Amino acid sequence: MAGRIHKTGISLILAAVFFVALVAICRVVLPGASGVTLVLQADQPVRIQLFYSNGVRKNVFQEKHSVIAREIQPGRIEKAGFSLGSRSVNRVRLDFEGFTGTIHLHSITVTSHLARTVTLNPSDIKRLFTDHHDVLLAAGEDVAITAIGADPYIVSNGPLLAHGLFLGYGLPLLAAVVLYFILQGMDFCRFPPFADIGGKRPTTGRNIVALDGLRGLAVIMVVADHCWGRFTGLGAGGVWLFMSLSGFLLARPFVQQPERAVSVQFLSHFFIRRIQRIVPAYYLFILISYLFQDRFDEALRHFLFLQGNAHLWVVPQEMLFYLLVPPLMAVNYLVLQGKPLLIILNLTLLMVLANCFVDADVFSLYGMRYQNLRAYIGIFFAGVITSYLYYGFYQPRERVFLQKYNMTRLFSALSLLLLLFFLLGSTERVWGGDRVFAQLYFGWFGVAAGTLIFVILTAKQSMVNRLLSSKVLRAISIVSFSLYLFHPLVLNCIKEGVFWYFDQTVSGFLLFALTLMFSYGLACLLYTYIERPFIHSSSSSKDITPSHYEITTSAS
Numbered sequence: 001m002a003g004r005i006h007k008t009g010i011s012l013i014l015a016a017v018f019f020v021a022l023v024a025i026c027r028v029v030l031p032g033a034s035g036v037t038l039v040l041q042a043d044q045p046v047r048i049q050l051f052y053s054n055g056v057r058k059n060v061f062q063e064k065h066s067v068i069a070r071e072i073q074p075g076r077i078e079k080a081g082f083s084l085g086s087r088s089v090n091r092v093r094l095d096f097e098g099f100t101g102t103i104h105l106h107s108i109t110v111t112s113h114l115a116r117t118v119t120l121n122p123s124d125i126k127r128l129f130t131d132h133h134d135v136l137l138a139a140g141e142d143v144a145i146t147a148i149g150a151d152p153y154i155v156s157n158g159p160l161l162a163h164g165l166f167l168g169y170g171l172p173l174l175a176a177v178v179l180y181f182i183l184q185g186m187d188f189c190r191f192p193p194f195a196d197i198g199g200k201r202p203t204t205g206r207n208i209v210a211l212d213g214l215r216g217l218a219v220i221m222v223v224a225d226h227c228w229g230r231f232t233g234l235g236a237g238g239v240w241l242f243m244s245l246s247g248f249l250l251a252r253p254f255v256q257q258p259e260r261a262v263s264v265q266f267l268s269h270f271f272i273r274r275i276q277r278i279v280p281a282y283y284l285f286i287l288i289s290y291l292f293q294d295r296f297d298e299a300l301r302h303f304l305f306l307q308g309n310a311h312l313w314v315v316p317q318e319m320l321f322y323l324l325v326p327p328l329m330a331v332n333y334l335v336l337q338g339k340p341l342l343i344i345l346n347l348t349l350l351m352v353l354a355n356c357f358v359d360a361d362v363f364s365l366y367g368m369r370y371q372n373l374r375a376y377i378g379i380f381f382a383g384v385i386t387s388y389l390y391y392g393f394y395q396p397r398e399r400v401f402l403q404k405y406n407m408t409r410l411f412s413a414l415s416l417l418l419l420l421f422f423l424l425g426s427t428e429r430v431w432g433g434d435r436v437f438a439q440l441y442f443g444w445f446g447v448a449a450g451t452l453i454f455v456i457l458t459a460k461q462s463m464v465n466r467l468l469s470s471k472v473l474r475a476i477s478i479v480s481f482s483l484y485l486f487h488p489l490v491l492n493c494i495k496e497g498v499f500w501y502f503d504q505t506v507s508g509f510l511l512f513a514l515t516l517m518f519s520y521g522l523a524c525l526l527y528t529y530i531e532r533p534f535i536h537s538s539s540s541s542k543d544i545t546p547s548h549y550e551i552t553t554s555a556s
Helices: 002-029 123-126 163-184 192-198 209-227 233-257 258-262 264-289 297-303 310-334 340-357 377-403 406-426 442-458 463-468 471-478 480-502 507-536
Strands: 033-040 049-053 066-070 078-088 092-094 102-111 117-121 132-134 136-139 145-149 151-156 307-309 366-367 372-374
Touching: 002 163, 002 366, 049 078, 049 377, 066 078, 066 310, 092 192, 092 307, 117 463, 123 132, 123 136, 136 151, 145 163, 151 297, 192 507, 209 233, 209 463, 209 471, 209 480, 209 507, 233 258, 233 310, 233 377, 233 442, 258 264, 258 310, 264 297, 264 480, 297 307, 307 310, 307 480, 310 366, 310 377, 310 480, 340 377, 340 442, 377 442, 406 442, 406 463, 442 463, 471 507, 480 507
Parallel strands: 307 366
Antiparallel strands: 033 078, 033 102, 049 066, 049 092, 092 151, 102 117, 102 145, 132 151, 136 145, 366 372
16 A cells, blocks of 8 residues: 555655646747738838847847848838748737838737737837847837838747647646646556666676676766766767677687587577667667668668668677677587687687778778778677677686685775776866877777676676666666667757757756666667567577576667
């Protein structure tokens, strides 16, 4: 009973907050005028320009947000009409540039598809237009606007059109009531983004919650990079963590059961799982961003993983990693006989060669800013090495290492240093410089990422493990793929919306916090209704490795 009362209280609070927010939004967004008509008489020819603004803090008018009426001839009462196309009009400015006489304004009629037509009489006009420049305003049977300067105009102190009770309060109340009943009927413990935080049950080994948290932290680093100028370049460090995590998790089942490298059934399930994990949310983003905007050629190349614009540049990289896994594991099993130390030596050599010599001139992938990019397979190899180092070498001897060498404190300290290294050393912007060390020294950052994963696994009770095991980071990790894919759209909506409605630029911590919050909410829906159904859509998903929840890509 107490739990039900508690849930009811929370639902009421959330519904009330939702109602207040919707009322505020409706007051700003819904005053949409489809047309404005002035009835006036001028003693000289005049062409009137109407500026409209959505600014709710101050009057800001721009040329691109204006409409010019036909020229009004002197001596007779005429109509000056402005078609606004139901734009959200919060303030207007009537500009009479170059006019030097007197205009008698009889009425202003405002039409809208969302509210009844409103006609303002002279007293309404005089009360509404209290802000003016280079004019004298006198109200009687009409409003006399007499120019006394070279730049005459008048500005409204409020919207020309106000909506009734239903659109202003009734509609938000109805939406809030619907939300309340949805929340009341929802079992949050079973909501997939929350339930899966502690509900991951891999068939191979145990789930490593600290690595889930590391993935969540990495995606936060990417969002901070894109939102907060002080952390520009931080996302590169997050990218290398993702790539190394991919190598570690994808290699894990092959390290623990090497014969899987020659199992046709397992390899087929391996690729099916990868497609189920990537394609639904990724293709949805391509549909929205490219195909629905008539960018057919770019959409097709993205569908085929041949191009990765902007933050999608890592998707082709990750697909390359997937293609490398089967032959790499087959060599480890058939040629190197599954011997961990020999495999680690071979992979280390491959990692060094890849970092030093496999640049864009040798092998390139197309993306980011329409350029050829090197394949960062060396960083992926670092994660694979970590998997063999831990599961193939350290874990079978873990008791001996702990009893004989007692390196737990060393590994704990090293995990903290490496975590700070990624957070504070990925970009010099944090310290006021310009260099992005994670990009300049990507090879070393790959080694550091693999080492961080290793010490997280070995120092299980460290402060870093407790931090990374927090439910907040793990919750972000669960939806990290959709969060990563769609956060740039959320970021742009916030920036443009704040500028349009408030004439303000939002940046820094506020932009980061808003983007992360709204992106997480969107990602929860995408994970629940797009990602997760496909992950569990076939029997193959029953044989899920620890990498089944991994985020596939990230980018700076």
